[in-house]
Amino acid sequence: MKPLIEVLTQARRDRVAVGHFNFSDLVALKAVVASARKLNLPVMVGTSEGERDFVGVRQAAALVRSIRDETGLEIFLNADHTHSLAKAEAAAKAGFDEIIFDGSTLSFEENVAQTKRAVEAIKSINPEIVVEGEVGYIGTSSAILDKIPEGMGALTTPDEARQFVEGTGIDVLAPAVGNMHGLLQSMVSGAVQKHLDIERIAEIAQATGALLTLHGGSGTNDDDFKRSIRAGITIVHVNTEIRLAWRRGVEAALSKDRGEVVPYKILTGAVEAVSEVVEKRLQLFNAR
Numbered sequence: 151m152k153p154l155i156e157v158l159t160q161a162r163r164d165r166v167a168v169g170h171f172n173f174s175d176l177v178a179l180k181a182v183v184a185s186a187r188k189l190n191l192p193v194m195v196g197t198s199e200g201e202r203d204f205v206g207v208r209q210a211a212a213l214v215r216s217i218r219d220e221t222g223l224e225i226f227l228n229a230d231h232t233h234s235l236a237k238a239e240a241a242a243k244a245g246f247d248e249i250i251f252d253g254s255t256l257s258f259e260e261n262v263a264q265t266k267r268a269v270e271a272i273k274s275i276n277p278e279i280v281v282e283g284e285v286g287y288i289g290t291s292s293a294i295l296d297k298i299p300e301g302m303g304a305l306t307t308p309d310e311a312r313q314f315v316e317g318t319g320i321d322v323l324a325p326a327v328g329n330m331h332g333l334l335q336s337m338v339s340g341a342v343q344k345h346l347d348i349e350r351i352a353e354i355a356q357a358t359g360a361l362l363t364l365h366g367g368s369g370t371n372d373d374d375f376k377r378s379i380r381a382g383i384t385i386v387h388v389n390t391e392i393r394l395a396w397r398r399g400v401e402a403a404l405s406k407d408r409g410e411v412v413p414y415k416i417l418t419g420a421v422e423a424v425s426e427v428v429e430k431r432l433q434l435f436n437a438r
Protein backbone atom coordinates (compact mmCIF):
# COMPACT_ATOMS: atom_id res chain seq x y z
CA MET A 151 0.00 0.00 0.00
CA LYS A 152 1.33 3.41 -1.00
CA PRO A 153 1.77 5.77 1.97
CA LEU A 154 -0.73 8.64 2.17
CA ILE A 155 1.88 11.31 1.43
CA GLU A 156 2.61 9.66 -1.95
CA VAL A 157 -1.07 9.44 -2.85
CA LEU A 158 -1.48 13.14 -2.00
CA THR A 159 1.62 14.21 -3.92
CA GLN A 160 0.41 12.28 -6.97
CA ALA A 161 -3.06 13.87 -6.70
CA ARG A 162 -1.51 17.34 -6.59
CA ARG A 163 0.56 16.51 -9.67
CA ASP A 164 -2.58 15.31 -11.46
CA ARG A 165 -4.56 18.39 -10.36
CA VAL A 166 -7.23 16.26 -8.70
CA ALA A 167 -8.27 16.05 -5.04
CA VAL A 168 -8.69 13.18 -2.61
CA GLY A 169 -12.18 13.22 -1.07
CA HIS A 170 -12.35 13.12 2.74
CA PHE A 171 -15.59 11.98 4.39
CA ASN A 172 -16.36 11.66 8.09
CA PHE A 173 -17.96 8.67 9.73
CA SER A 174 -19.27 7.75 13.15
CA ASP A 175 -20.99 4.51 12.21
CA LEU A 176 -20.86 1.69 9.68
CA VAL A 177 -23.45 3.37 7.44
CA ALA A 178 -21.19 6.23 6.38
CA LEU A 179 -18.08 4.04 6.29
CA LYS A 180 -19.75 1.41 4.10
CA ALA A 181 -21.10 4.12 1.80
CA VAL A 182 -17.66 5.73 1.34
CA VAL A 183 -15.97 2.38 0.73
CA ALA A 184 -18.61 1.29 -1.81
CA SER A 185 -18.32 4.56 -3.75
CA ALA A 186 -14.51 4.64 -3.77
CA ARG A 187 -14.33 1.01 -4.88
CA LYS A 188 -16.90 1.57 -7.60
CA LEU A 189 -14.93 4.53 -8.99
CA ASN A 190 -11.57 2.93 -8.21
CA LEU A 191 -10.26 6.03 -6.42
CA PRO A 192 -8.20 6.57 -3.27
CA VAL A 193 -10.23 8.03 -0.43
CA MET A 194 -9.83 9.41 3.08
CA VAL A 195 -12.18 8.86 5.99
CA GLY A 196 -12.05 10.97 9.12
CA THR A 197 -13.28 10.96 12.67
CA SER A 198 -13.47 14.16 14.70
CA GLU A 199 -12.92 13.98 18.47
CA GLY A 200 -16.67 13.47 18.98
CA GLU A 201 -16.88 10.84 16.26
CA ARG A 202 -13.81 9.08 17.69
CA ASP A 203 -15.34 9.06 21.18
CA PHE A 204 -18.35 7.28 19.72
CA VAL A 205 -16.59 4.76 17.44
CA GLY A 206 -13.47 4.30 19.58
CA VAL A 207 -9.98 5.37 18.52
CA ARG A 208 -8.54 1.88 18.13
CA GLN A 209 -11.82 0.56 16.73
CA ALA A 210 -11.84 3.19 13.96
CA ALA A 211 -8.26 2.26 13.05
CA ALA A 212 -9.06 -1.47 13.09
CA LEU A 213 -12.12 -1.00 10.86
CA VAL A 214 -10.21 0.96 8.23
CA ARG A 215 -7.22 -1.40 8.37
CA SER A 216 -9.49 -4.42 7.86
CA ILE A 217 -11.08 -2.83 4.77
CA ARG A 218 -7.65 -1.99 3.35
CA ASP A 219 -6.38 -5.53 3.97
CA GLU A 220 -9.43 -7.20 2.52
CA THR A 221 -10.08 -5.03 -0.54
CA GLY A 222 -6.75 -3.38 -1.36
CA LEU A 223 -8.60 -0.04 -1.51
CA GLU A 224 -6.35 2.98 -0.89
CA ILE A 225 -8.34 4.15 2.13
CA PHE A 226 -6.68 6.35 4.73
CA LEU A 227 -7.83 7.35 8.20
CA ASN A 228 -7.59 10.90 9.53
CA ALA A 229 -7.94 12.14 13.11
CA ASP A 230 -9.99 15.20 12.21
CA HIS A 231 -9.76 18.43 14.28
CA THR A 232 -7.71 17.19 17.22
CA HIS A 233 -7.36 19.80 19.94
CA SER A 234 -5.02 18.18 22.45
CA LEU A 235 -1.60 16.58 22.27
CA ALA A 236 -2.86 13.57 24.25
CA LYS A 237 -5.59 12.84 21.67
CA ALA A 238 -3.14 13.33 18.80
CA GLU A 239 -0.75 10.82 20.39
CA ALA A 240 -3.55 8.31 21.01
CA ALA A 241 -4.52 8.47 17.31
CA ALA A 242 -0.88 8.13 16.23
CA LYS A 243 -0.43 5.06 18.41
CA ALA A 244 -3.69 3.52 17.14
CA GLY A 245 -2.41 3.69 13.54
CA PHE A 246 -4.12 6.73 11.99
CA ASP A 247 -2.59 7.84 8.67
CA GLU A 248 -3.17 11.56 9.18
CA ILE A 249 -3.70 13.78 12.20
CA ILE A 250 -5.05 17.31 12.11
CA PHE A 251 -3.87 19.36 15.03
CA ASP A 252 -6.40 22.18 15.25
CA GLY A 253 -5.09 25.25 17.03
CA SER A 254 -7.10 27.64 14.87
CA THR A 255 -8.87 29.27 17.81
CA LEU A 256 -5.55 30.09 19.55
CA SER A 257 -3.45 33.21 18.91
CA PHE A 258 -1.17 32.82 15.88
CA GLU A 259 1.97 32.46 18.06
CA GLU A 260 0.34 29.90 20.34
CA ASN A 261 -1.03 28.00 17.34
CA VAL A 262 2.50 27.80 15.85
CA ALA A 263 4.02 26.67 19.16
CA GLN A 264 1.41 24.00 19.94
CA THR A 265 1.23 22.68 16.36
CA LYS A 266 5.04 22.41 16.21
CA ARG A 267 4.99 20.37 19.44
CA ALA A 268 2.27 18.14 18.00
CA VAL A 269 4.24 17.56 14.77
CA GLU A 270 7.30 16.50 16.76
CA ALA A 271 5.32 14.20 19.06
CA ILE A 272 3.38 12.54 16.21
CA LYS A 273 6.43 12.06 13.97
CA SER A 274 8.37 10.53 16.88
CA ILE A 275 5.65 7.87 17.12
CA ASN A 276 5.55 7.27 13.35
CA PRO A 277 7.32 9.55 10.85
CA GLU A 278 4.97 8.42 8.04
CA ILE A 279 1.92 10.02 9.64
CA VAL A 280 0.83 13.10 7.69
CA VAL A 281 0.27 16.10 9.98
CA GLU A 282 -2.06 18.95 9.12
CA GLY A 283 -2.37 22.34 10.83
CA GLU A 284 -4.92 25.13 10.53
CA VAL A 285 -4.69 28.88 10.19
CA GLY A 286 -7.87 30.93 10.11
CA TYR A 287 -11.30 30.39 11.61
CA ILE A 288 -14.01 28.64 9.56
CA GLY A 289 -16.45 27.63 12.33
CA THR A 290 -16.45 24.31 14.15
CA SER A 291 -19.77 22.57 13.69
CA SER A 292 -20.65 20.25 10.78
CA ALA A 293 -24.35 20.83 11.28
CA ILE A 294 -27.31 22.78 9.91
CA LEU A 295 -26.74 26.34 11.17
CA ASP A 296 -29.11 29.27 11.75
CA LYS A 297 -26.46 31.84 10.96
CA ILE A 298 -22.82 32.23 9.97
CA PRO A 299 -20.63 31.53 13.06
CA GLU A 300 -19.23 34.58 14.80
CA GLY A 301 -15.63 35.41 13.95
CA MET A 302 -15.85 34.08 10.39
CA GLY A 303 -14.79 36.11 7.41
CA ALA A 304 -11.07 36.85 7.67
CA LEU A 305 -9.13 34.85 5.08
CA THR A 306 -5.71 33.33 5.72
CA THR A 307 -3.00 35.52 4.20
CA PRO A 308 -0.17 34.02 2.11
CA ASP A 309 2.32 35.54 4.52
CA GLU A 310 0.88 34.00 7.69
CA ALA A 311 0.41 30.70 5.84
CA ARG A 312 4.12 30.66 4.92
CA GLN A 313 5.19 31.59 8.46
CA PHE A 314 2.92 28.90 9.87
CA VAL A 315 4.19 26.13 7.58
CA GLU A 316 7.83 27.10 8.16
CA GLY A 317 7.36 27.50 11.91
CA THR A 318 5.58 24.18 12.49
CA GLY A 319 6.92 21.65 9.97
CA ILE A 320 3.41 20.48 8.99
CA ASP A 321 2.87 18.52 5.76
CA VAL A 322 -0.60 19.88 5.01
CA LEU A 323 -2.20 23.26 5.66
CA ALA A 324 -5.91 23.99 6.11
CA PRO A 325 -6.49 27.66 5.28
CA ALA A 326 -9.60 29.86 5.50
CA VAL A 327 -10.38 30.74 1.88
CA GLY A 328 -14.13 31.39 1.91
CA ASN A 329 -14.99 27.91 3.18
CA MET A 330 -17.04 27.20 6.30
CA HIS A 331 -17.97 24.16 8.40
CA GLY A 332 -21.66 23.29 8.32
CA LEU A 333 -24.53 24.38 6.12
CA LEU A 334 -26.91 27.31 6.46
CA GLN A 335 -30.61 26.48 6.02
CA SER A 336 -30.50 28.32 2.68
CA MET A 337 -27.70 25.98 1.54
CA VAL A 338 -29.65 22.81 2.36
CA SER A 339 -32.10 23.61 -0.44
CA GLY A 340 -29.23 24.67 -2.72
CA ALA A 341 -30.63 28.24 -3.03
CA VAL A 342 -27.34 29.59 -1.66
CA GLN A 343 -23.91 28.06 -2.36
CA LYS A 344 -20.50 28.62 -0.82
CA HIS A 345 -17.94 30.42 -2.97
CA LEU A 346 -14.17 30.24 -2.58
CA ASP A 347 -11.40 32.78 -3.10
CA ILE A 348 -9.54 30.94 -5.86
CA GLU A 349 -6.84 33.57 -6.21
CA ARG A 350 -6.07 33.37 -2.49
CA ILE A 351 -5.76 29.58 -2.72
CA ALA A 352 -3.25 29.93 -5.57
CA GLU A 353 -1.28 32.56 -3.61
CA ILE A 354 -1.14 30.36 -0.49
CA ALA A 355 -0.09 27.32 -2.53
CA GLN A 356 2.66 29.39 -4.13
CA ALA A 357 3.83 30.96 -0.84
CA THR A 358 3.96 27.72 1.17
CA GLY A 359 4.59 24.86 -1.26
CA ALA A 360 2.49 22.81 1.19
CA LEU A 361 -0.34 20.45 0.38
CA LEU A 362 -3.65 22.22 1.03
CA THR A 363 -6.94 20.93 2.46
CA LEU A 364 -10.32 22.52 1.93
CA HIS A 365 -12.47 22.00 5.02
CA GLY A 366 -16.23 22.55 5.11
CA GLY A 367 -16.75 21.55 1.49
CA SER A 368 -20.49 20.84 1.89
CA GLY A 369 -22.67 23.20 -0.12
CA THR A 370 -19.82 24.58 -2.26
CA ASN A 371 -20.44 25.60 -5.86
CA ASP A 372 -19.24 22.84 -8.24
CA ASP A 373 -17.23 25.17 -10.43
CA ASP A 374 -15.51 26.68 -7.37
CA PHE A 375 -14.54 23.15 -6.29
CA LYS A 376 -12.93 22.45 -9.67
CA ARG A 377 -11.11 25.79 -9.82
CA SER A 378 -9.89 25.45 -6.21
CA ILE A 379 -8.40 22.05 -7.02
CA ARG A 380 -6.63 23.46 -10.07
CA ALA A 381 -5.35 26.30 -7.86
CA GLY A 382 -3.76 23.94 -5.31
CA ILE A 383 -6.33 22.15 -3.10
CA THR A 384 -5.44 18.44 -2.71
CA ILE A 385 -7.85 17.20 0.00
CA VAL A 386 -11.54 18.18 0.20
CA HIS A 387 -13.57 17.54 3.36
CA VAL A 388 -17.30 16.82 3.12
CA ASN A 389 -19.24 16.03 6.26
CA THR A 390 -22.54 17.89 6.68
CA GLU A 391 -23.84 16.79 3.27
CA ILE A 392 -23.40 13.13 4.18
CA ARG A 393 -24.87 13.65 7.66
CA LEU A 394 -27.93 15.15 5.98
CA ALA A 395 -28.15 12.22 3.53
CA TRP A 396 -27.78 9.81 6.47
CA ARG A 397 -30.70 11.39 8.30
CA ARG A 398 -32.92 11.53 5.23
CA GLY A 399 -32.08 7.90 4.40
CA VAL A 400 -32.96 6.71 7.90
CA GLU A 401 -36.18 8.78 7.94
CA ALA A 402 -37.27 7.45 4.55
CA ALA A 403 -36.64 3.84 5.61
CA LEU A 404 -38.50 4.30 8.91
CA SER A 405 -41.54 5.89 7.30
CA LYS A 406 -41.63 3.29 4.49
CA ASP A 407 -42.26 0.45 6.92
CA ARG A 408 -43.34 1.53 10.39
CA GLY A 409 -43.18 -2.05 11.68
CA GLU A 410 -39.59 -2.71 10.59
CA VAL A 411 -37.23 -3.26 13.53
CA VAL A 412 -34.26 -4.95 11.85
CA PRO A 413 -31.43 -2.38 11.99
CA TYR A 414 -29.54 -3.55 8.93
CA LYS A 415 -32.71 -3.44 6.85
CA ILE A 416 -33.52 0.11 7.97
CA LEU A 417 -29.91 1.28 7.57
CA THR A 418 -29.42 -0.10 4.06
CA GLY A 419 -31.47 2.85 2.78
CA ALA A 420 -29.14 5.26 4.57
CA VAL A 421 -26.06 3.58 3.05
CA GLU A 422 -27.53 4.14 -0.41
CA ALA A 423 -28.41 7.78 0.34
CA VAL A 424 -24.91 8.53 1.64
CA SER A 425 -23.26 6.64 -1.26
CA GLU A 426 -25.07 8.81 -3.76
CA VAL A 427 -23.57 11.99 -2.25
CA VAL A 428 -20.08 10.52 -1.88
CA GLU A 429 -20.03 9.22 -5.44
CA LYS A 430 -21.00 12.59 -6.92
CA ARG A 431 -18.39 14.40 -4.86
CA LEU A 432 -15.62 11.91 -5.72
CA GLN A 433 -16.43 12.23 -9.43
CA LEU A 434 -16.27 16.01 -9.23
CA PHE A 435 -13.00 16.08 -7.26
CA ASN A 436 -11.37 13.73 -9.76
CA ALA A 437 -12.67 15.27 -12.99
CA ARG A 438 -9.77 16.48 -15.13
Ligand SMILES: [Zn+2]
Pocket residue numbers: 231331365366387
Ligand atom coordinates in the same frame (compact mmCIF):
# COMPACT_ATOMS: atom_id res chain seq x y z
ZN1 LIG B 1 -12.95 20.46 9.15
